[in-house]
Amino acid sequence: MRVHFIAIGGSAMHNLAIALHKKGFTVSGSDDHIFEPSASRLAKYGLLPEQEGWYPEKITNELDAVILGMHARVDNPELLKAQELGVTIYSYPDYIYEQSKNKLRVVIGGSHGKTSITSMILHVLQHQDMQFDYLVGAQLEGFETMVGLSDAPVIVIEGDEYLASPIDRRPKFHIYKANIGVISGIAWDHINVFPTFESYTDQFKIFIETIQPGGALIYCEADPVLQQTVADTETDVAKYAYNLPQFSIENGVTNIIYDGNIYPLQVFGEHNLLNIQAAQQVCAQLGIAPHSFYQAITSFKGAARRLELLGKTDTSNIYKDFAHSPSKLKATIQAVKAQFTSRKLIAVIELHTFSSLNKDFLNEYAGTMNEADEAIVFIDKRTFAQKNMEPYSEAIVKSAFSRPDLIFFDEPALLLKYLEDINLTEANLLLMSSGNFGGLDLVLLKNNLLKL
Known part of the structure; x- marks a missing residue:
């Protein structure tokens, strides 16, 4: 079987590409940008495209199937070529x-x-x-x-x-x-x-x-x-x-x-x-x-970024979690607070997805951080520009979360400076995001806070 992936760098897409390669399929692919760890993992199996970009010449009648990733657009030149030639096109769930x-x-x-x-x-x-x-x-x-x-x-x-x-x-x-x-x-x-x-x-x-x-x-x-x-x-x-x-x-x-x-x-x-x-x-x-x-x-340690323990001392833990929606945010904060009732909880959420940044949806977060002793919301102001969305003020965020003492940052450097100065004695730090906090090195932050 010969299969071509349009947008091969996606999380599910590159894993499916590797799985089919290991099954004996002939796999090719394209993408306009491939991030880590996808790039290294594709390279390990000889599947990393030589150049980024879209190349309609890769689409021929010799292909048995094209698998189309969500990242591609409807006017993608490789997709248009596949449609023109009548090559069978699947989504990855298909x-x-x-x-x-x-x-x-x-x-x-x-x-x-x-x-x-x-x-x-x-x-x-x-x-x-x-x-x-x-x-x-x-x-x-x-x-x-x-x-x-x-x-x-x-x-x-x-x-x-x-x-x-x-x-x-x-x-x-x-x-x-x-x-x-x-x-x-x-x-x-x-x-x-x-x-x-x-x-x-x-x-x-x-x-x-x-x-x-x-x-x-x-x-x-x-x-x-x-x-x-x-x-x-x-x-x-x-x-x-x-x-x-x-x-x-x-x-x-x-x-x-x-x-x-x-x-x-x-x-x-x-x-x-x-x-x-x-x-x-x-x-x-x-x-x-x-x-x-x-x-x-009893031997299950959890999935990556799901209440993942970054580091600990006798008096403090630092966790990273994928939580970003209101229900996930509330459940994750409740879990850490219930597990360590005598410790202060400092909770940080990055609003990163389209839904979480949508001003009309923001009120869904009301009360979700109430169980945290200190609540911090971070929105990288570059994210608004990248998603072509209108920024809103700190006051709107505080009102939406129904928490007047909420602390708000929109620049990674300011968030980092604040976090580096916190006292974690008898306290836990919970970092929640489906993004990457504007590129902060969380391992370095953990080492500095825990004096490792």
Whole structure:
């Protein structure tokens, strides 16, 4: 098979390219800019394009397929050439389905927790020596790539609700036609695509309807919006609700208590306990007994950038987290505060995505940082320019978060100077962003703060 990737540098795209290369496919690709770690990982397998840019001459009738990334535009010259020649064009979710249509497909959806739940399932399946394929949105310990394709009978897919490609406006998780579907919760996001809460929740109803007859839906009953969405959707699938397990927190360690046994975890927070219960329900559907699941999950360290511990001393921890939406922000702050009740919590959020920067959406953040002892919001003013959005004032941010004592920065250098001067004795620092804080070196910051 000869496959060409348009926008090969994307997170999912370059991992799929590597997976197909390892499967024996002839893979080529193009992109107008490839960032790290994609560039190094593509280079390792001889897949890094010699030059950046778009080259229609790469598109010929000898190709079996073109895989189109979301980063490409509808007027991309390579896409136009493929359309002109009649070469088969897939979005990457389309191609994942094509590669897995004869497998049992487990699809993890929801506004939050998708990566963590998927990672937990993969960790347990690997611990049980089961064969499986996968697609996950983060680099995991013990997995070389974020996509794995083989002859395994099962595939576990992190399925998000964003659009498949510039020419395919379906949410990705609709395309996979799950046999086992999971929804972790519903909290409005992607307002550039779903301008109303109703249009957003409708996507989850459609996802439930795509679960194949005789399949299963696993959902969080702690989410009232999700409960109502499930109740409003008629479909021929079994429905399994999950909620918090019995647990305890002792000496900074969270333990799950099941059937009289205690299972100490390396992750924490009620959102992670819910994620674990979702993963347990999936694994039960795949034939793994609860005791075996909980024993395996005790060695799960978490996915990259999901409450990732950057460094610690006896009196302080520094965490990095991917949280950026209101629900993720609130859950992450609550988790750290509940785990370390006697420590001060300094929480920093970078607003970086289109939705989080949208002035009409900003009020969704009201109260989300209330449990932090010190709340800091950072918006790199260059991001407004890059996204062609109108900047707004510090006063608007403070009002939206309903927190008058909130501290606001719009320049990376000023944020760095402030953070370098904080006292972390008996305090934790939580850094949350789907971006990179304007290019700050968080490892160097951690070393300076912890005197490493």
